[in-house]
Amino acid sequence: MPRPTRILPSLLLLLSLAVPGQAQAQESSANVGAVLHSANQVLIDLKSILDLTTKTEQKQWENIEGIIETFLFGIDRKRPLGVKVILGGDEERFQFALPLTSLKEFIDENLGGFEITSRRVGTGLYKLSEQKETLGYMRHSKGYVSISEHRAEVAVVADPRRTMADLLAKNYSLAATINNSAKQQAARRKSFGPIRENLLAALKAKKGETEADLVLKKTLLSFELGEAERFLVESQSLTAGFRIEPETTQATLDVDLTAIAGSGLEKSIQSLATTPSHFAGIPRAKTAILSGRIHHPLDTFRRTGLQRVLAAARNAIHGDIQGQTEATSAQKTASTVVLDTVVAVIQSAITKGMLDGFIEVQPATGGANVMVAGIRTVEGDRLRAALAAVPNSTVATSVALDSTETAGVTIHEVAVPEDLQADFAVLFGDTQIVLVGTSADAAWCAAGPGALAALKSAIASHSTPTDAQPDPVFVDLSVKVGPWLKVLDNQLGADEGAADRKLALKAFAQGKDTLQLQLRRDGKRVMGRTTLGTGILRFFGKKMAEFSKENFE
Secondary structure (H helix, E strand, O other): OOOHHHHHHHHHHHHHOOOHHHHOOOOOOOEEEEEEOOHHHHHHHHHHHHOOOOHHHHOOHHHHHHHHHOOOOOEOOOOOEEEEEEOOOOOOEEEEEEEEOOHHHHHHHHHHHHOOEEEEEEOOEEEEEEOOEEEEEEEEEOOEEEEEOOHHHHOOOOOHHHHOHHHHOOOOOEEEEEEOOHHHHHHHHHHHHHHHHHHHHHOOOOOOOOHHHHHHHHHHHHHHHHHHHHHHHHEEEEEEEEEEEOOOOEEEEEEEEEEOOOOHHHHHHHOOOOOOOOOOOOOOOOOOOEEEEEEOOOOHHHHHHHHHHHHHHHHHHHHHHHOOOOOOHHHHHHHHHHHHHHHHHHHHHHHHOOOEEEEEEEEOHHHOEEEEEEEEOOOHHHHHHHHHHHHHOOOOOOEEEEEEEEOOEEEEEEEOOHHHHHHHHHHHOOOOEEEEEEOOOEEEEEEOOOHHHHHHHHHHHOOOOOOOOOOOEEEEEEEEHHHHHHHHHHHHOOOOOHHHHHHHHHHHOOOOOEEEEEEEEEOOEEEEEEEEOHHHHHHHHHHHHHHHHHHHO
16 A cells, blocks of 8 residues: 555645655745645535445445555544645645644554554654655644654645635635746646656557658647647746535635736636637527637637647548548548638637637437537638538538528538538437538538528627627637547447446436636636536546456455
8 A cells, every 4th residue: 555655745746746846956946735624524525425426336435434544543534634846946845734632643653554654853853764764754733743864854844724824815725826036937848848758759540540640649649738838938927726515515626727927828828718709699508418618819820820730630531531541532622621621720729819619408309409500610611611621521411502591601511421410310319410501601500300590590699799898718618528438438438448438428327427616817817616416526537446346355
């Protein structure tokens, strides 16, 4: 069994990567602080998750609690536990602040249980060793011990009730905060370089992937790393807090970001929520299995990165088209027309600096769902040429152009390809038709029972109301996970992960399997909240019981 002094660093290593450059910057003052509300709260949270499962699965609590308690000898279960990641040398260092009920029990039963010996070397100061190898130092004072690798770092015993008071006041079960120095941006950016290089170098082509596929994966990863670098280099503070709400049995993760003044990240934040969405007038469905809104201006940094990803995606898809040995030359040419037309429309929107769209999927008649979606475009009516080329392409389906028109939007009918009809029917019933609307400033899509009426209604109400104000919420997503996981499970069949998918579907069958994400601008800050519904927590409880049965019995 791993030692507790090694478990916490392992957990926090992921968090410490959030400021990788600081780990090598000799003069950086950045640090990561994390706090657990209490050991009792951890036990309460875990049991509340397990209590969502079956009576048989709940019997695993005795084993789970017993394992956790082996780490709690001498620990005060009612007071907070703190961890500080000290960044600024050749490597990260960890300092722990643990509340004690008994120093002797902690030394004899907790440390001693993992063959860690302690020798008193000063007033309240102890040297920790394993088989004569020095592991670190521990200082005890006023009911807390501080543990660190270096003696100088335990000169003062930290008390999380004081150092993390703001986060504790919010009643998070687990919270963490990162603070960056504005003066160390260049050092952090420089230190991020090797991490970027190593991650990109580790990305290899899988069996069946072409060179263009690998280039796409690397381009996408490079874009994601660029985003991560900017957030982690240019953020002044980043705080995250997790808790399980006892009243609703839902979990929430809150995020609070403030950028360094004058940074590109700050300018990006300032561009948010300054204009209403093109689709502000479209009502939200209260019973949706998928409801999404995004209204996000793209700055130069993101426009450049997305254009590179789009170009790499175009090349990879074009390579797949050309590699279809059973397709004729004419089919490949038509497919290329479809591809290049769609890419050109997307490029125009990115160049304009807009990412503005919505989607609503809600229950309709007969157990099926109806979908309506839209996205802002530049000269979006060019998409008609792409639709016209589809019947002659490698996609075996038919298209009825210009089937109807409403409010300046031309609506076309696209038949669902035969190989997708079974999965399509799971969500949208037997209609097997997708409606595509084209216009200069937006592209539209609808499917399912009553799709045409729903699409016309959305188009009629999409014009921004004259009194519409910018919405501070620039990303708003709500997903009922079960229906989408069912489609994925049908596609993947007996592939790896099938057992977990079946377990999740069983957990979601009782409902409340909703995942929600919301990001909003609040002045100079970006605040976010992710909410996991009871059904998702039930799945975690089932996995917990499964792990306990396999490993602790």
